[in-house]
Amino acid sequence: MRLRLERRDRPLRGGQVRAFVVGVLIAFAVGAVLLVLSGHNPFEVYQKMLDSSFGSWRGLSTTLTQAVPLGLAGLAVAVAGSMGLWNIGAEGQIVAGAIGAAWVARLGPDLAGPLLIPLMLIAAVAAGGVYALGPALARSRLGVNEIITTLMLNEVAIRIVRYLQNGPWKDPTANNFPVTPELPAQAALPDLFERSNIGLLIAAAVILGFGVYTARSAWGYELRVAGSSADAARYAGISLKAKIFTVLVLSGAIAGLAGGIELTGSSSRLVEGVGGGYGYAGIIVAALALMRPSGVAAVAVAFGAVQVGGLAIQTTGVPASIANTLQALILFGALAAGVFGNYRVVRTAAAAPAGATA
Amino acid sequence: MKRTSRMLLILLAVLAMMAAACGSDDEAEAGGSEGTEAPGGTEAPSEGGEGASDAKAAFIMVAPIGDAGWNFMHNEGRLGAEEATGVETAYVDSIPEGSAEFDNAVQQFIDDGYNIIITTSFNYMDATEQFATDNPDVVFEHISGFKMNDTNFGNTFGRMYQPRYIAGMAAAAASETNRIGYVAAFAIPEVIRGINAFTLGAQAVNPDIEVEVVWTSTWFDPGVEGNAAQALIDNGADVLTMHQDSTATGEVATEAGATFIGYHSDMSAQVDAYLTAPVWDFTPRYTEILSSAAAGNFTPESFWGGIADGIVDIAIPDGSPVAAEMKEVRESIINGEFDVFEGEIIAQDGSAITDADGNLVVDLQDSFGNDIGAVGDALNDGILLGMSFFVEGVIGSAEG
Structure with a gap:
């Protein structure tokens, strides 16, 4: 007997919800075994995860703050993903956005905050978009695979920061350590509540706005048509080249905004690690949202909670390796659940030719 | 699409309810540990673990502690100081510089009642300074930087x-x-x-x-x-x-x-x-910081010690x-x-x-x-x- 996945004729209605809940529950169960084996009480650990991420205003605000870059990066990936494009370069575009914002702060260090911050964020959006220009042109004009180009540019962005902090932007007051100068104090995003700043509002507006727009507008519809069938799109008179170009640059610009908000919101100077891995996490967020911008916000908050909870349990003595495994298990459970909503497992006869089981 | 959002909303609602249920008693615990500083004016704790103080020390490291190298030596120092002073310690590693994650980790420790925070990577400096300003009752020590204040924030390095x-x-x-x-x-x-x-x-x-x-x-x-x-x-x-x-x-x-x-x-x-x-040994310095902070007489300084202080040796x-x-x-x-x-x-x-x-x-x-x-x-x-x-x-x- 062999098992194979067979696409369902239509996604299961209640089944998908069930699969999702079951997937996450299985992850928690496997995680519990892991915790017991490593000498921790799983109930205490899970309670700590929940408490730290949702159990208080401060916890909720931490989760939401974490969800901001996750959500924007997830949106960036999902916007491209909804027309079948893979932007693996959100990480580099986040860094590019942060560089753009830091550059404005260098040019106008004495500008008032209400003027400086919007300019920094606009520069971040522009820098993210510009950083995606190359892959966008190469993909739309020459058909160069955007996965490779966007991925490779991630490393380049980090090297640019390294160059800046060792060279032209080196801080003369940092005891000769290779770091960029501190940002002016008024470049910090104003606080909203507890640990959140107004970056949360900006991100929420962008993510929810895009969610509604892509779901309701003709533009969003064209995206999905182009994503599911290039031929159908051409037949409908949609200009694929222009669409691919616009969507990839837009995707980069959204990631750039994440970089701008990270820099003005939670960093005191531009450092190599400003991307924080959010660009890569954004791919998971987008995948969990089934590449639909409208699903990104909820997934980002849930993902943010898992990250905040995962960090919080480390402060109680759970090693980082176990905490990270737990996070991965939960994400894997959720991702796998998405598969079972669309596919079912069927048994095939042992005699079936190998080719049939692919 | 609607289905996706709905199922996530359901999950979130469930999580939120569970969190609310669990949240209340934990908050009470956290509240109890706030403001319970060690009484000042006691003599410096002797070696060998007093254990009576409420001091708890947390260490933030930039990379996995591994089995050799910078972060490993900080963890050795943490364990050594814990043994020498009896002050409870904890750590998190792999916390990137200049990230919200650093802020989350430090805030979590403070909320959990940790009143000594030691940050061990250069680019933690600015954020540590900010936390020191915002949390005057918590002692902060930053390693390998140069910033400090007059009350609760010092720095440490060695004459390697x-x-x-x-x-x-x-x-x-x-x-x-x-x-x-x-x-x-x-x-x-x-x-x-x-x-x-x-x-x-x-x-x-x-x-x-x-x-x-x-x-x-x-x-x-x-x-x-x-x-x-x-x-x-x-x-x-x-x-x-x-x-x-x-x-x-x-x-x-x-x-x-x-x-x-x-x-x-x-x-x-x-x-x-x-x-x-040439090796680092943070045990003597961390012992000093933990015991003075636990005794309520921590004095910030720009500490640059040599072999004589035990922080470096060969x-x-x-x-x-x-x-x-x-x-x-x-x-x-x-x-x-x-x-x-x-x-x-x-x-x-x-x-x-x-x-x-x-x-x-x-x-x-x-x-x-x-x-x-x-x-x-x-x-x-x-x-x-x-x-x-x-x-x-x-x-x-x-x-x-």
């Missing part, structure tokens, strides 16, 4: 150049080609100071020794560092040392049949070619032909009779930096052109902290 000098002696005695390779991270004063001290120590044993430097512009990149080490071997070095966080240089040395002088920690278990290493390899001399130098550094940068110092180009009395014969600037010393000045800490020149016998550029 002292054991580096002694390491240079061992290296020179082990070299037959009179050429030592030095895989270095960044051309910053800390690293340049170490290279100069190492070279002066080597020349004290053998005046003909040359030390070739290759910059990697990395703190941890085994590939790049291994290539740099190989280049030094190819140029004739038969002893290698490094200022990095990986053991890549040691592995190349082993393969080439060369001798390896490590850094950070005893790497004899990891590297066959290992001879000795194991003297018994087999070395200069073991006796190394021991002697170590003793005279400890009792203050000898200073690594005393006496006449000649720059890489053969010009004099200081005269026989150790006073500058030229004006000195750091790499930004800021004046750090004028003719006649003694070679003080300010000059050491801005050191941007190589001494005679170093091959390579001090500009990176």
Whole structure:
């Protein structure tokens, strides 16, 4: 007997919800075994995860703050993903956005905050978009695979920061350590509540706005048509080249905004690690949202909670390796659940030719 | 699409309800531990664990603690200090610099009642300063930076150049080609100071020794560092040392049949070619911070300790032909009779930096052109902290 996945004729209605809940529950169960084996009480650990991420205003605000870059990066990936494009370069575009914002702060260090911050964020959006220009042109004009180009540019962005902090932007007051100068104090995003700043509002507006727009507008519809069938799109008179170009640059610009908000919101100077891995996490967020911008916000908050909870349990003595495994298990459970909503497992006869089981 | 959002909303609602149910009693716990500072004015806790105080110390590290290197030594120091003071400690590692995650970790510790926070990577500095301002009842110590305040925020670093000098002696005695390779991270004063001290120590044993430097512009990149080490071997070095966080240089040395002088920690278990290493020991310093903070009499300072303070040291390899001399130098550094940068110092180009009395014969600037010393000045800490020149016998550029 062999098992194979067979696409369902239509996604299961209640089944998908069930699969999702079951997937996450299985992850928690496997995680519990892991915790017991490593000498921790799983109930205490899970309670700590929940408490730290949702159990208080401060916890909720931490989760939401974490969800901001996750959500924007997830949106960036999902916007491209909804027309079948893979932007693996959100990480580099986040860094590019942060560089753009830091550059404005260098040019106008004495500008008032209400003027400086919007300019920094606009520069971040522009820098993210510009950083995606190359892959966008190469993909739309020459058909160069955007996965490779966007991925490779991630490393380049980090090297640019390294160059800046060792060279032209080196801080003369940092005891000769290779770091960029501190940002002016008024470049910090104003606080909203507890640990959140107004970056949360900006991100929420962008993510929810895009969610509604892509779901309701003709533009969003064209995206999905182009994503599911290039031929159908051409037949409908949609200009694929222009669409691919616009969507990839837009995707980069959204990631750039994440970089701008990270820099003005939670960093005191531009450092190599400003991307924080959010660009890569954004791919998971987008995948969990089934590449639909409208699903990104909820997934980002849930993902943010898992990250905040995962960090919080480390402060109680759970090693980082176990905490990270737990996070991965939960994400894997959720991702796998998405598969079972669309596919079912069927048994095939042992005699079936190998080719049939692919 | 609607289905997706709905199922996530359901999940979130369930999570939120569970959180609300669990949240209440935990908050009560957290509330209880707030504001319970150790009573001030008690005598400094003796060694061996008082355990009566409410002090709890948390350590934030930038990379996994691993089994050698910078973060490993901080964890050793944490464990040592915990044993010596009885103060409960915890740590998180792999926390990136300049990220919200650092803020989350520190805030979580503070919310959990930790009242001593030690942050161990350079770029944690600004955020640590901000937390110190926002949390006057919590003691903060930042390692390897230079910021502090008057009440609850200090910084710590070590005079690694002292054991580096002694390491240079061992290296020179082990070299037959009179050429030592030095895989270095960044051309910053800390690293340049170490290279100069190492070279002066080597020349004290053998005046003909040359030390070739290759910059990697990395703190941890085994590939790049291994290539740099190989280049030094190819140029004739038969002893290698490094200022990095990986053991890549040691592995190349082993393969080439060369001798390896490590850094950070005893790497004899990891590297066959290992001879000795200038090492960190944060236990004494962390013990001091934990016990003073627990007793309520923490006083911030800019601590730059040497071998005498126990924060840096080097194991003297018994087999070395200069073991006796190394021991002697170590003793005279400890009792203050000898200073690594005393006496006449000649720059890489053969010009004099200081005269026989150790006073500058030229004006000195750091790499930004800021004046750090004028003719006649003694070679003080300010000059050491801005050191941007190589001494005679170093091959390579001090500009990176």
